Amino acid sequence: APQLDGYFAEVDKLSTHFIDRLSKAVAIPSISSDASRRPDVVRMGEFLAAELKALGASVEMRPLGKQPDKPDLDLPPVVLARYGSDKSKRTVLVYGHYDVQPAEKSDGWATEPFTLTVGDDGRMFGRGSTDDKGPVLGWLNAIEAHQKAGVDFPVNLLMCFEGMEEYGSEGLDELIEKEGKGYFADADVVCISDNYWLGTEKPCLTYGLRGCNYYSVEISGPGADLHSGVFGGTAQEPMTDLVRVLGSLVDTNGKILIPGISEQVAPVTAEEEGLYDGISFTMETLHDSLGSKTTIFEDKKPTLMARWRYPSLSVHGVEGAFSAPGAKTVIPAKVIGKFSIRTVPDMEIDRTNECVYKYVKEVFAKLGSKNTMKVYAQHTGKWWVASPNHWNFRAAGKAVERVWGVKPDFTREGGSIPVTLTFEQATGKNVLLLPMGSSTDGAHSINEKLDRRNYIEGIKLLGAYLHYVAEEPQD
Amino acid sequence: APQLDGYFAEVDKLSTHFIDRLSKAVAIPSISSDASRRPDVVRMGEFLAAELKALGASVEMRPLGKQPDKPDLDLPPVVLARYGSDKSKRTVLVYGHYDVQPAEKSDGWATEPFTLTVGDDGRMFGRGSTDDKGPVLGWLNAIEAHQKAGVDFPVNLLMCFEGMEEYGSEGLDELIEKEGKGYFADADVVCISDNYWLGTEKPCLTYGLRGCNYYSVEISGPGADLHSGVFGGTAQEPMTDLVRVLGSLVDTNGKILIPGISEQVAPVTAEEEGLYDGISFTMETLHDSLGSKTTIFEDKKPTLMARWRYPSLSVHGVEGAFSAPGAKTVIPAKVIGKFSIRTVPDMEIDRTNECVYKYVKEVFAKLGSKNTMKVYAQHTGKWWVASPNHWNFRAAGKAVERVWGVKPDFTREGGSIPVTLTFEQATGKNVLLLPMGSSTDGAHSINEKLDRRNYIEGIKLLGAYLHYVAEEPQD
Ligand SMILES: [Zn+2]
Ligand SMILES: [Zn+2]
Numbered sequence: 001a002p003q004l005d006g007y008f009a010e011v012d013k014l015s016t017h018f019i020d021r022l023s024k025a026v027a028i029p030s031i032s033s034d035a036s037r038r039p040d041v042v043r044m045g046e047f048l049a050a051e052l053k054a055l056g057a058s059v060e061m062r063p064l065g066k067q068p069d070k071p072d073l074d075l076p077p078v079v080l081a082r083y084g085s086d087k088s089k090r091t092v093l094v095y096g097h098y099d100v101q102p103a104e105k106s107d108g109w110a111t112e113p114f115t116l117t118v119g120d121d122g123r124m125f126g127r128g129s130t131d132d133k134g135p136v137l138g139w140l141n142a143i144e145a146h147q148k149a150g151v152d153f154p155v156n157l158l159m160c161f162e163g164m165e166e167y168g169s170e171g172l173d174e175l176i177e178k179e180g181k182g183y184f185a186d187a188d189v190v191c192i193s194d195n196y197w198l199g200t201e202k203p204c205l206t207y208g209l210r211g212c213n214y215y216s217v218e219i220s221g222p223g224a225d226l227h228s229g230v231f232g233g234t235a236q237e238p239m240t241d242l243v244r245v246l247g248s249l250v251d252t253n254g255k256i257l258i259p260g261i262s263e264q265v266a267p268v269t270a271e272e273e274g275l276y277d278g279i280s281f282t283m284e285t286l287h288d289s290l291g292s293k294t295t296i297f298e299d300k301k302p303t304l305m306a307r308w309r310y311p312s313l314s315v316h317g318v319e320g321a322f323s324a325p326g327a328k329t330v331i332p333a334k335v336i337g338k339f340s341i342r343t344v345p346d347m348e349i350d351r352t353n354e355c356v357y358k359y360v361k362e363v364f365a366k367l368g369s370k371n372t373m374k375v376y377a378q379h380t381g382k383w384w385v386a387s388p389n390h391w392n393f394r395a396a397g398k399a400v401e402r403v404w405g406v407k408p409d410f411t412r413e414g415g416s417i418p419v420t421l422t423f424e425q426a427t428g429k430n431v432l433l434l435p436m437g438s439s440t441d442g443a444h445s446i447n448e449k450l451d452r453r454n455y456i457e458g459i460k461l462l463g464a465y466l467h468y469v470a471e472e473p474q475d
Numbered sequence: 476a477p478q479l480d481g482y483f484a485e486v487d488k489l490s491t492h493f494i495d496r497l498s499k500a501v502a503i504p505s506i507s508s509d510a511s512r513r514p515d516v517v518r519m520g521e522f523l524a525a526e527l528k529a530l531g532a533s534v535e536m537r538p539l540g541k542q543p544d545k546p547d548l549d550l551p552p553v554v555l556a557r558y559g560s561d562k563s564k565r566t567v568l569v570y571g572h573y574d575v576q577p578a579e580k581s582d583g584w585a586t587e588p589f590t591l592t593v594g595d596d597g598r599m600f601g602r603g604s605t606d607d608k609g610p611v612l613g614w615l616n617a618i619e620a621h622q623k624a625g626v627d628f629p630v631n632l633l634m635c636f637e638g639m640e641e642y643g644s645e646g647l648d649e650l651i652e653k654e655g656k657g658y659f660a661d662a663d664v665v666c667i668s669d670n671y672w673l674g675t676e677k678p679c680l681t682y683g684l685r686g687c688n689y690y691s692v693e694i695s696g697p698g699a700d701l702h703s704g705v706f707g708g709t710a711q712e713p714m715t716d717l718v719r720v721l722g723s724l725v726d727t728n729g730k731i732l733i734p735g736i737s738e739q740v741a742p743v744t745a746e747e748e749g750l751y752d753g754i755s756f757t758m759e760t761l762h763d764s765l766g767s768k769t770t771i772f773e774d775k776k777p778t779l780m781a782r783w784r785y786p787s788l789s790v791h792g793v794e795g796a797f798s799a800p801g802a803k804t805v806i807p808a809k810v811i812g813k814f815s816i817r818t819v820p821d822m823e824i825d826r827t828n829e830c831v832y833k834y835v836k837e838v839f840a841k842l843g844s845k846n847t848m849k850v851y852a853q854h855t856g857k858w859w860v861a862s863p864n865h866w867n868f869r870a871a872g873k874a875v876e877r878v879w880g881v882k883p884d885f886t887r888e889g890g891s892i893p894v895t896l897t898f899e900q901a902t903g904k905n906v907l908l909l910p911m912g913s914s915t916d917g918a919h920s921i922n923e924k925l926d927r928r929n930y931i932e933g934i935k936l937l938g939a940y941l942h943y944v945a946e947e948p949q950d
């Protein structure tokens with residue numbers, strides 16, 4: 001096993017300095033969705049670049065051109081960095097993002113969102129603390145602690161930090177695909193720290209994500225919006241048709257009523273079955289994060305399976321209908337229902353689309369409506385599952401056990417992190433999701449926080465992971 | 476029959492002057508829904524008052540206090556006026572409104588909306604031309620033409636012109652109820668000119684309006700909006716329940732699926748049955764105004780019956796769900812579906828509410844959802860039907876025949892003009908709806924217009940109506 005005591009002691013010694021570094025980062029309001037904050041996003045990228053250079057890394061700021069929906073606005077650069085180029089060492093590629101979600105004190109924050117505020121209980125509040133500035137700085141802190149402890153850095157580290165993650169990672173896929181055999185060519189494995197523990201006490205390694213197909217059903221009839229007094233009872237109303245179509249997709253208990261979806265789902269294997277029982281997760285935690293007890297299942301195992309390995313269908317809303325408070329007696333002329341399906345192995349995007357289109361057309365045809373209906377996918381994204389037995393995961397598991405004294409849970413997530421699949425496909429290497437924060441961090445909510453313990457032990461974990469991955473026998 | 480030739484000739488002689496008066500009124504942008512335009516609404520009321528005084532009417536400007544939803548904003552005054560107080564004459568109470576819908580050139584107007592623009596074909600474009608400044612000025616013009624022709628005015632005229640009709644007639648009901656036995660006590664009949672011909676060629680008298688009950692169905696579950704990746708498949712979603720409830724209310728062909736509604740509808744009598752065949756209305760006109768051929772019925776009679784004498788149910792939209800363009804993967808925590816039922820004789824408001832509440836609760840109960848559902852009426856308003864054989868209508872029918880050379884159609888409207896019922900109840904007198912404009916005037920649309928012919932012949936009609944109503948034998 002690698003010698004890590006010196007490194008760990010140095011991380012503890014530097015902890016105030018590392019929290020100070022996080023304070024500086026949180027103080028830059030790098031909100032990617034707000035065009036007026038773009039200079040702050042760029043400033044945050046420059047801050048990272050300067051810190052990396054000071055640590056001896058070579059850094060490139062890669063421009064991504066203009067923002068597609070705002071042709072006068074430059075996208076923030078991708079910070080590409082390399083620390084070490086020793087041919088005798090393995091090379092690890094890590095990804096993170098330096099932009100954040102919007103935040104205003106008036107949204108209900110108890111503290112100033114762009115001032116890192118550390119409570120007596122160790123909770124460190126601030127926008128971006130856990131998503132994703134804490135983890136990104138974790139890599140920099142790991143480098144610094146090695147240097148100051150005089151411990152040889154065990155791998156060559158390639159870093160890819162983007163500034164548009166919270167606004168769709170505009171332009172990043174193209175860069176990753178291009179650099180798969182370029183800047184990233186040496187990578188032996190990939191590690192992404194941009195997700196969270198399943199609960200608050202037990203670390204996890206994440207080996208799967210659901211995909212997402214997002215659909216629109218557009219129904220139109222009259223030439224313009226109508227008054228329901230004048231036309232009610234004489235015209236076929238698009239909204240009447242739409243609620244009937246949307247009402248046919250899924251039932252209250254989440255059962256998808258579209259034929260051909262569940263048929264594509266991979267059967268549960270005995271090996272997978274065994275994974276669930278030990279996982280640290282309770283229905284109480286779920287009720288807490290839900291803010292209610294309106295769950296579909298009463299027990300842990302079907303709940304986790306529903307989140308991780310079964311598809312789900314959500315109806316998000318209707319565009320074109322009356323959506324304000326109050327009462328308006330309009331017959332909307334054209335309404336667009338929005339719903340999405342979270343996809344899992346072995347569902348195929350094209351086959352799923354076909355099942356959706358066929359079913360929606362059949363349901364609409366049965367209505368006998370003279371209105372016009374179109375159904376189409378707004379976007380699609382594939383699910384991702386890695387092998388939790390890959391040597392990258394084995395190394396990470398050993399690092400977790402060394403730092404936290406417990407074997408990690410192997411988890412999936414219900415959401416998608418599309419860049420994961422992009423890295424896997426562009427590099428051909430195994431991708432590991434290695435979270436730093438916990439389930440109560442509130443990444444996109446008010447009062448986002450990162451626990452001091454998760455930050456400091458997380459820095460140890462990232463460093464330890466690099467040591468274990470350096471020596472873990474390949475499969 | 477009354478002597479009207481001198482009056483008619485004077486109206487023709489003064490037609491340029493009357494169009495000029497309408498130009499002055501249209502030039503005042505009296506938009507009641509826009510608080511910043513409130514001084515213009517007040518200015519319009521003062522313009523009317525000054526014109527009335529110049530014609531010798533006694534005028535009162537009645538304040539209505541503050542606007543309920545904007546406690547710092549005065550409601551515009553109601554202009555109450557009396558012309559003549561000869562005890563030997565009958566007294567006619569007329570109503571109109573001097574406020575208008577919003578309008579901006581950029582909405583797509585071909586001309587400046589607040590500049591009356593008279594085309595070679597006689598179409599007079601301008602906001603408020605037909606709704607309702609043309610008809611309101613019609614009464615003033617009728618007075619002036621009598622004076623200049625030296626024809627004795629046949630009745631005492633009471634006028635009630637409000638400035639908030641397009642924003643819910645705030646405060647007016649209370650005034651009408653109070654003045655029923657006060658300012659309006661002498662009224663023998665009531666006449667409202669604020670609706671339109673059924674088509675473009677044949678005048679009509681309107682004797683019925685549908686009521687409107689407006690409902691909200693509120694379904695809530697989670698404490699806050701959720702991410703469909705994290706919670707899809709594990710939580711019961713309010714939107715899933717809502718579209719199923721909304722989808723159970725009415726079918727594509729307008730059939731209301733709520734038990735107890737159609738049971739309340741008065742049967743069609745032989746007399747009523749006979750009214751429809753002669754009415755000037757074609758499906759082509761309906762297709763034109765609809766902008767499509769997506770009608771429920773193929774023929775005139777069931778279409779008119781559906782608009783006038785049967786209830787209809789429209790789903791207007793959803794509050795709280797995703798309603799913008801694009802794709803957002805939200806599970807809304809609380810959604811409010813909005814729908815309304817147009818009501819007809821002999822439906823009762825309370826019984827209709829009970830049927831709706833009972834049915835929606837049953838449908839929701841069958842879903843087996845843990846979410847919370849509330850259903851309630853946002854507002855209700857009763858239908859109105861008068862006897863088309865009342866002497867007020869007979870007099871108006873004779874006036875139409877005299878001016879237009881044709882017997883009017885007797886029509887109802889699918890929409891509601893709540894003030895009609897308020898006047899009937901407060902005065903206990905028969906109310907007649909006597910339209911001036913035609914079906915293509917586009918009251919609330921861009922390019923609102925009033926045809927020169929409808930304005931000038933309409934002034935003749937209003938005056939002629941007063942002569943006939945002065946001498947028509949009471950029932
Ligand atoms: Zn993130
Ligand atoms: Zn995020």
Ligand SMILES: [Zn+2]
Pocket residue numbers: 572606607640669
């Ligand atoms: Zn009007």
Ligand SMILES: [Zn+2]
Pocket residue numbers: 576606641918919
């Ligand atoms: Zn109007």
